[in-house]
Amino acid sequence: MAVPLRIEQVLTFGVEEEFVLADASSRITVPRAPEVLEKMTRQLGPRAQQEFYATQVEINSKPHLSAAKLRTDLAEARRIAADAAADASCLLVASGTAVLTPGSLAVMDEPRYHRMATRFASLVASSDSELSGCHVHVGTVDPGEALAVSAGLRPWLPVVQALAANSPFSAGRDRGCASWRGMDYRRWPTVGPAPALDEAGYEAAVAGLVASGTILDRKMLLWYARPSDRWPTLEVRVTDVNADLDVTMLVAVLVRALATTVLAEVRAGVKPEQIADAQLVDAHDQAARHGMDAFAANPAGERVPMTTRLAELTDRALPGLRAAGDVDLAYRLMDAVYAHRTGAERQRAWFAARSSLADVVDNLARTAVTP
Template identity: 50%
Template sequence: MASTVIAPVCGGDGARTALSQGRHGLTVGVEEEFLLVDRRTGLPVARGPGVVKAATAALGEQVQAEFFSAQVEVCTRPTAGLAELRSELALLRKVMGDVAASEGCLLVATGTPVIPPERPPTVTPGERYGRMAARWPSLVGSYDGMVCGCHIHVGVTGHAQALALANHMRPWLPTLQALAANSPFSLGRDSGWASRRSVEYARWPGVGPAPPLDEAGYERLADHLVKTGALLDRRMIYWYARPSEHVPTLEIRVCDVNADLDVVLLLTALVRGLATALLAEIGDGRPPPDPPAGLLHVAHRLAARHGLAGEGLDPARGEYVRALALTERLLVRAAPGLAAAGDLELAEELFHRVRGSGGGAARQRAAHLRRGRLRDVVGDLVRTTAAG
């Protein structure tokens, strides 16, 4: 296997550099997108470019600008160890939180703004972002367009392996989405969704479940989407599981960013465990599951609606099941891969901890319920984001 490289995995308009398969199994990396909010009002503030510029001295390419100027992004280096991953995520959050404070704002890990901005958000200056804003102006001028995700990368050997994994992982991604749900508030009210980010993000072209493809099929479809103008470029292929265009990774893009690092670590462990288990089956020639596209969309919609709190759908079996039961199935499915990486005990501990809390959406709603104040929700998110 290839040795592990040490460059970060950031996307955006910056460079995206390689993950690989290390001696101890699949390497992983995480990208986290954050909101910047005013320290007094909790409203999003357009200070991203200044925060990124100030943080670059310490973090280099591990900090990037995001599409809206009230957002920033950080990315880890690839690692084979979850303890190292957690330490790096905590350090990145601390540095960014300190820099944000020096710029008069606070760092918040939430999928959507709890309190809406007073005016439509501004787009971060840049040639590519400018072209995107010009082509899809209706998606840019809305108050609820700012969304923040957590993207998990798994090192692969190339596009062929990434696509094979994506094909086999399709039925499990709604359950990951439910575990990660952390955006119940939008436009200053409870939206009724556990992951409102999923709804708003899906307004962009290129967002959704990945179609089952081999490498040749991917190349044809990617070329078609760009040539016909459906997408600006291949980087706008925002499928829930996609091969990187720049480095050998499979990127899982279905998760909300979460303030609680336990959730981030659990999601990463499950993604790697599932990928490890599935690679063995792919090597044995087992065909991928092929759930109907309609069922897959329903499963993602239920995950976004309820998170861990209600009913979900197992698209592979075509049966409605409580979301908590689906998370148990996912843990069992990933267990061989978790054990191979030495992560099973930690994953089980984190799994029960996250399930007991109800996840990010439940925590946000509980913070609001105490006094009915949205600023309390923001305050809890700020504290949890910084606690890393």
């Protein structure tokens, strides 16, 4: 008889969310981040952060053990950011890509961002939309354990990406996919699945990428999961930002539970299941193109519906869900997401009903501050 997995540590979790600022009249993104951030910082302090473009802002939650406290934290931070945006005649919009843009994008006036814009000038010049993600941090783990957990998460991150697909429109066009952010983001160096590495291998890989000029610095490593350089956490950065807080919470709860389960297995000497790199890349591509309607390979190499993979992920994460007391919450959130459809499906349904991308922007802004 198999010995039940013993969970000795439930990981804390926190969330970073990136938003675009759209003019309240035109609904086109506008570079008013400095003004909005000044107001946000009065209440959020360092939890209000700038982004690469001056049309974006970011909010960071505190780390939490309780899912309820995380949700309250995010809802409050969103409200503060939305109020600051309104004071600058803006809407705070939660979509993986901006629905309406001016064409050329202004880089935030910050020395590192200017260096990035110079080094990757062709990428920046060819970008017609901001990319806004949602990152989940789980901890506390040291870098070696973070890398081991990252390796264990690899087969499951395409499912998480599909669940949170929320960028069918970009720069005034339907891009014919569920997550244009997921498609377009891959033009940047190192975006993709993280390789399975130990700590020495990770440090050598990052040093090599910086030395070769592939990336500007360590902070520019864009793998879908990576140890944080600032916090004792693993940062999972594969998903679009979502207007619906239920989606954000479901992603966070599942990632935390899966990471908690994998960490317990690592500490027990259990090797994580793996998936071939080519199949993993294809699964991420399918997630970006088709969201939850995709088919993707499992570790056995079988192509199955993404909905099947989500059910398998939930089963895989059950030890972590039970330890955190989040089983009922996870299923309730999943039911809500299935009932209301993914963000990408909602955006398209709203456009079909209204025939107006400006109305899509308005709906995204309203939903982002709905409790």
